[in-house]
Amino acid sequence: MKSAVIVFPGSNCDRDMAVALREVTGRAPAMVWHRETVLPDVDVIALPGGFSYGDYLRTGAISAQSPIMAAVKRAAEQGRFVLGVCNGFQVLTETGLLPGALMRNAGLDFVCRDVPLTVENTQTAFTSAYKAGETIHIPVAHHDGNYFADTDTLDRIEGEGRVVFRYAEDVNGAQRRIAGIVNETGNVLGMMPHPERAIEVAQGGTDGRRLFEGLVRAFVDA
Amino acid sequence: MKAKVYVTLKNGVLDPQGKAICHALESLGFDEAQDVRQGKFIELELADGTSEARIEEMCRKLLANTVIENYRIEIA
Numbered sequence: 001m002k003s004a005v006i007v008f009p010g011s012n013c014d015r016d017m018a019v020a021l022r023e024v025t026g027r028a029p030a031m032v033w034h035r036e037t038v039l040p041d042v043d044v045i046a047l048p049g050g051f052s053y054g055d056y057l058r059t060g061a062i063s064a065q066s067p068i069m070a071a072v073k074r075a076a077e078q079g080r081f082v083l084g085v086c087n088g089f090q091v092l093t094e095t096g097l098l099p100g101a102l103m104r105n106a107g108l109d110f111v112c113r114d115v116p117l118t119v120e121n122t123q124t125a126f127t128s129a130y131k132a133g134e135t136i137h138i139p140v141a142h143h144d145g146n147y148f149a150d151t152d153t154l155d156r157i158e159g160e161g162r163v164v165f166r167y168a169e170d171v172n173g174a175q176r177r178i179a180g181i182v183n184e185t186g187n188v189l190g191m192m193p194h195p196e197r198a199i200e201v202a203q204g205g206t207d208g209r210r211l212f213e214g215l216v217r218a219f220v221d222a
Numbered sequence: 223m224k225a226k227v228y229v230t231l232k233n234g235v236l237d238p239q240g241k242a243i244c245h246a247l248e249s250l251g252f253d254e255a256q257d258v259r260q261g262k263f264i265e266l267e268l269a270d271g272t273s274e275a276r277i278e279e280m281c282r283k284l285l286a287n288t289v290i291e292n293y294r295i296e297i298a
Contacts, residue, residue, distance in 0.1 A: 058287055065284060094287065101289045106238050148235060148290055173236070 001219040003029040003044040006072065006088075008063045013049035013086065013196065020196035021046065024212035034066040044081040044215055045072055047088030049141070049194060059102060059144045060090030069095055081125060081215060082188040086142055089180075089190030098183055098190045099157065100149035105142070106173020112141040114205065116168035117179055117193060121161045124182050125218035126189045129210035135168055136207035138193035145192040147174035147181075157181055165191055223270050224298040225277050229286045230261035261291075 003021045007014045014031065021029045021044070030040045034052075039045065053062035063069070069091070076082045076097055084092040092098045105111055114137045119130040130136065149157070154175060157163055165180035172192075180191030195208030231237050240258040247255035264285055266277070277295050286293040 057284070061284065061287065093289075099289075101287055103235070103290065104238050106236065108238050108242055146236075146238075150289075173238070 002042040004042040008052035010052040011050035017048045047084040049086030060094040064094035084190040092190040103146040129214035145172040147178040226296040227264040
């Protein structure tokens with residue numbers, strides 16, 4: 001499984017993401033600067049966390065217009081896997097690859113701690129290594145993770161099983177405690193918690209590792 | 223030419239920052255403050271003759287996120 005990590009000015013989880021991908025897939029990902037217009041030939045594209053463009057205008061809004069995002073959009077439409085974590089999730093909603101928007105946390109605080117998540121759908125490549133209904137612990141670190149979408153959109157994505165991770169407790173005011181969603185075809189995942197920060201015991205937990213293992217398995221099985 | 227763009231949250235979208243501002247006004251003794259909604263004001267310096275349709279396009283593509291925000295354009 002070959003992967004790439006997109007690097008925006010202000011990304012700060014790009015190296016953690018690279019380490020996680022290298023550890024689990026056995027191959028170092030390509031690091032792709034956002035000014036590039038062409039993606040290397042990869043199976044998985046990761047949009048990392050951070051504060052791209054200093055969160056100017058809206059989180060993810062400027063990065064969503066970066067030259068590389070046109071290529072990421074095409075790759076997503078072709079069925080390549082795209083994983084957006086934290087700021088990466090915000091970029092995915094701003095590009096329209098995922099529905100909804102991420103707003104300022106309801107409590108206004110920056111929330112930085114391990115949170116319990118319920119795995120709601122294990123039928124995606126990203127979640128296939130988890131057990132349905134399982135509670136996992138993954139760190140969050142964000143100021144704007146309060147998921148918002150109109151009621152029709154919420155009902156639709158819930159009905160289609162596209163809410164894959166849900167906070168087991170209120171973390172940021174997100175509607176229906178949504179922590180992570182996939183697109184209609186299940187190959188694009190956006191989530192606020194950081195699985196790349198929970199891949200080895202030294203990090204305090206390993207529940208994030210199985211997300212990457214699930215992806216690898218999708219390619220072994222294919 | 224100049225254009226002003228006002229970006230505001232849609233009705234029904236919770237505005238925690240507006241709420242915090244409202245509480246701060248109350249604690250300063252401004253009991254009149256009943257609700258506060260915070261938005262953005264963007265001033266654009268544009269080539270003369272830029273059409274309103276072009277400015278609309280700027281709003282839809284970048285300046286506002288129409289999932290959560292409305293925008294209003296004033297051409298000076």
